[in-house]
Amino acid sequence: MTASWKQLFFQILLLVFCRHINTKTPGPTPPPLAPSGPLPTDVRSVVLKGESQTEKVEVVNQVNLTLECTWAGNRDKQPNITGLWRKDGDEIENSLLTVQLENEQYNLKRVFNIVSEENLGNYSCLFGNEARIDFVLAAPHMGEVRDKPIVGYVGDTAVILCKMEESKPKPSTWNWYRMNGTDKEQILPAAEPHRYEIKNQAEKTKLLVHNLTEADSGLYYCAAVYPISTTMGHVELKVITFFEPLKPFIAIVVEVIILVAAILLYERSRSKKNYAAGNETNDQSNTLTQGENNGLEGSSSMRQRKV
Amino acid sequence: MRKPPQAPGRHVTSRHRQQQAETQKMSPAPADELGFKPLDGGWGWVVVFGAHISIGFAYSTPKVLSIFFKEIQEDLGASFSEIALISSIMLAAMYAGGPVSSVLVKRYGSRPVVMLGGLMCGVSMVTASFGNSIIYLYLCIGIIGGCGLSLNLNASLTIISKYFLARRPLANGLAMAGSPVFLCFVAPLNQYLLVKFGWRGSLLILGGLMLNCCVAGALMRPVVPPSKPSACTLQKKVEEQPNDCNTKLKRSWMKNAKKFLDVSFFKDRGFVIYLIGSVMFIFGAYAPIVFLPAYAINQGVEEYSAAYLLSIMGFVDMFVRPGTGLVANSKWIRPRIQYFFSFAVAFNGTCHLLCPLMKSYALLVVYAVFFGVSFGMVFALIFECLMDLMGNQRFPSAVGLVTILECFPMLLGPPAAGFLVDISHDYKYLFLMCGSVITTGGVFLFIMNIYNYHMLKKEKTAKDREQNGGAMADQVEMKRTPEAEMERTEPEAEDGAQGDACPEDVETPN
DSSP: OHHHHHHHHHHHHHHHHHHHHHHHSOOSSOOOOOOOSOOOEEEEEEEOOSSEEEEEEEOOSOEEEEEEEEEOOOSSOOSEEEEEEEETTEEOTTOOEEEEOBTTBEEEEEEEEEOSGGGOEEEEEEETTTEEEEEEEEOOOOSOOOOSOEEEETTSOEEEEEEOOTTSOOOSEEEEEEEETTEEEEOOTTTOTTTEEEEEOSSEEEEEEOSOOGGGOEEEEEEEEOSSOEEEEEEEEEEEOTHHHHHHHHHHHHHHHHHHHHHHHHHHHHHHHHHHHHHHHOTTOOOOOHHHHHHHHSOOTTOOOOO | OOOOTHHHHHHHHHHHHHHHHHHHHHOSSOTTOOSSOOOOSTHHHHHHHHHHHHHHHHHHHHHHGGGGHHHHHHHHTOOHHHHHHHHHHHHHHHHHTHHHHHHHHHHHOHHHHHHHHHHHHHHHHHHHTTOOSHHHHIIIIIIIIHHHHHHHHHHHHHHHHHHOSTTHHHHHHHHHTHHHHHHHHHHHHHHHHHHHHHHHHHHHHHHHHHTHHHHHHHHOOOOOOSSOTTTOSGGGGGOOSOOTTHHHHHHHHHHHHHTSSOGGGGGOHHHHHHHHHHHHHHHHHHHHHHHHHHHHHHTTOOHHHHHHHHHHHHHHHHHHHHHHHHHHHSTTTGGGHHHHHHHHHHHHHHHHHHGGGOOSHHHHHHHHHHHHHHHHHHHHHHHHHHHHHHHHHHHHHHHHHHHHHHHHHHHHHHHHHHHHHHHHOOTHHHHHHHHHHHHHHHHHHHHHHHHHHHHHHHHHHHHHHHHHHHHHHHHHHHHHSTTHHHHHTHHHHHTTSOOOSOHHHHHSOO
16 A cells, blocks of 8 residues: 555656646747547548658648659569658668559558647668658748848847748747747746737737847747747847937938038139139120120020020 | 022021921921020930939939838838829829929029929938838939939930930930849849848938939039020020029029929920820839739749849840930931831730740740830830920920829829729730820820921921012011111021021121
């Protein structure tokens, strides 16, 4: 009796410890759920054209996935061929079998239990050494990830946006993380409501960072959480002070002022020279510019007179 | 040598007729508008450079601002159509500010107006960089920026018409080339600034760059007609600087202010023809540019290559505008410039009509090249033809009136085309509509110009016949007027001395 109570006590301790361990490590994946009831089933079949082919499979929920490979064979169609399944390059145990030629085709089929992130990956069915079909099982990825950094100003508010395409399945929730040293640390707006704000919509999420400081620069990770796994995207935030663009601006303004002053001064000095020269030669001189002089002296059919 | 009294009259008439014939060949505008001969070179080329900068900023800024829109949209949380309205408000203000700009240019001359325009644009961008709401951006960039640009545009065109006559098409072509050149340089610059400083810093620096319009304005030295101010009351109309005859100027300025929009222009047949043609062109001109990348992507071209089509068009445009100016300046084309303009408009329309046949990327590139060529030709000539029609005196008010009327088709064109795409789900109807409207405009211009020139010739021969009959009587009368001195000096003028109206000039041999 005491032994079983001790066992129970240890089991409880283990549970408590396990829960602690789970919350301490900032792992983005949720712990694998115990399947409640029979899993849904799905089938993916591919008919091979050529030597090898890759098929992307989007997995959102836990599923019993049947992968089916069909190959028409090569020129000498042997009655038997070895079929093999691999996951991420490693041979799956007990998957090697002999495939019979039926209806001029070789067929390989296997059911996989996809319940957690470890079950995702690259599954391949191989026909001997000649033909191969790859199935890439993964949670939906974010297509439009911004590669250029977002620029924010000190004291201003920055808006960081992450979006999953409309065509892809929507995540159950979104999480935000920040790089802290080498770990990703989750951003919880509840802890600092005046600094962070998260606005979630089904297919996109916005992180607002108020009262920016230069320390806020760095990588921010948005995580789209699906029952099976989580996909991450990252955006870089750069915080600069207002003086950074102000320096080129002031340089340009100074250049403009110098040029305008130079042009106007040059013009005034030239007109003074003209006026002085004109005064010396004739009292009734015209206020001509040099060009006008030349133009008027030349005869031309363009001359227009008031008659 | 003095000739008998009758002879000057005869000489005056024949010479007058010869001159009128020559200038009439050049343009339908009245030939006696300028009291002085424009420079056609020298400092004029520096002025063209200034106009190039000014016009370049005016046309390229509303287009390149769209690079910032995505960032502004994310930051301010506005919808895409709200953001796109900024560009539309800026373009609308730029075109609608035409009449105000005309009045200011006629009163103060081009230089102060362009400098004020550059200052307004700079200030608008700088204040916009601090904005936090979309309405604030509408006010700063849209209204203040747009008004600044309209001052720039009108004043730059006017000063070209003051400095050039014989080489005016070339000068216009070179100045209008500013638009594609600036688009080519400012667009990548904006991308770089956006990545480095974000949209606020970029707007700040863009505002600084627009202050360079003030430098362009400083280069636009006012034209001083070659005469003593006090004696020549006739020269007043063309003088740019206020002088002793201030009171007379003030009176004319008030008259101008009362009629911001000079509706007497509508009585001018040539003006109405030009207006209808250019309105039809503007209606269909901008929609293909807006929708070309989307159409290309629809035909299966990848996104990067589709955007490249517009760059090809802009690059071709850059060289075609001065080239067209050069061609239009030649002695075969210059007298027939209105026909050349109508040909360019019809060519543009035909390109659009043929676009739905272009299904592959190579053919789309060919279309982009021809589109660039025709677009450049039209825009190089569009203001030159107006100058040709209206002459120097009426050009500032005419261009103000034309731009404010062009505001409507410009704002209605792309949304109408977009609506057509939405209901038909096919881009070809857009191109067919734009192409047909523009081609109709071109053909209309061509036919109506034939009619106009025919009517002008008829009117001119009628007037000449009248003048010949009344020349004898006129000559006797002229001797009795205060300008008798001018008449007496006619024989000396014929000897090749300066032919200005003021007596003092002729009496002092140079």
